[in-house]
Amino acid sequence: QSAVTQPASVSGSPGQSITISCTGTSSDVGSYNLVSWYQLHPGKAPKLLIHEGSMRPSGVSNRFSGSKSGNTASLTISGLQAEDEAEYYCCSYAGSDTLVFGGGTKVTVL
Amino acid sequence: QAQLVQSGAEMKKPGASVKVSCKASGYIFTSSAVHWVRQAPGQGLEWMGWINAANGNSIYSQNFQGRVTFTRDTSATTAYMELNSLRSEDTAVYYCARGAITVIMGWGQGTLVTVSS
Numbered sequence: 772q773s774a775v776t777q778p779a780s781v782s783g784s785p786g787q788s789i790t791i792s793c794t795g796t797s798s799d800v801g802s803y804n805l806v807s808w809y810q811l812h813p814g815k816a817p818k819l820l821i822h823e824g825s826m827r828p829s830g831v832s833n834r835f836s837g838s839k840s841g842n843t844a845s846l847t848i849s850g851l852q853a854e855d856e857a858e859y860y861c862c863s864y865a866g867s868d869t870l871v872f873g874g875g876t877k878v879t880v881l
Numbered sequence: 882q883a884q885l886v887q888s889g890a891e892m893k894k895p896g897a898s899v900k901v902s903c904k905a906s907g908y909i910f911t912s913s914a915v916h917w918v919r920q921a922p923g924q925g926l927e928w929m930g931w932i933n934a935a936n937g938n939s940i941y942s943q944n945f946q947g948r949v950t951f952t953r954d955t956s957a958t959t960a961y962m963e964l965n966s967l968r969s970e971d972t973a974v975y976y977c978a979r980g981a982i983t984v985i986m987g988w989g990q991g992t993l994v995t996v997s998s
Contacts, residue, residue, distance in 0.1 A: 803983075805983045805984070807984045807985065809926070809985075811926075816976065816988040816989065816990055816991060817926070817976070817978075817985075817988050818988075819984075819985065819986055819987075822984045822986075823983075823984070828986070860925065860926050862926075862928070862984075862985065864982075864983045867940075868931075868940045868982050869928070869930075869940060869942065870916070870928045870931075870983070870985070871928060872918075872925060872926045872927065872928055873925070874925045875925040875926065
């Protein structure tokens, strides 16, 4: 399975906006609008933030938004808050009923 | 409210097998896929595969093909993940999660599997 690349870390000050990229290939991210994003706090189960590229489940703050261009999907967190400090993972459908996760990005709120 | 409750932590020796259970409640068990994902210490999430809870068919990641088996018991609304020929690199938190083929929506609490001699 292909590797999906995320930056190891991203940081921002409270109130700022940050964007996390998720770069795949034409076999996964580029071929399907089926990227989801998850938030992980230490010791807790992952939480779905975005699915199908830009859809927010009920209960997820509208400060989280997703987009895609070519082989790269992106998660933007606007109005950064202390509680947003966590790890973030993208996950793309990769064909043949398989999924692939990105390597994860640690977000630090300065 | 949909919930997945996993079995407790396991400690195994290299070469052994481990079987993790995942009890589902609050939704129609056979209407969703059950995915399995792991996270080794200091590492990222790794997708292992999924089982169709309705018919029992499974898709496995190439990284685990031949070493992992997913099963389910519809009467008990429980899914299982068995990993064989354990090695130290299999030490990780293993998650079950419900969803569709293309998205994982809700996660269990995770099961720590430690492989050590």
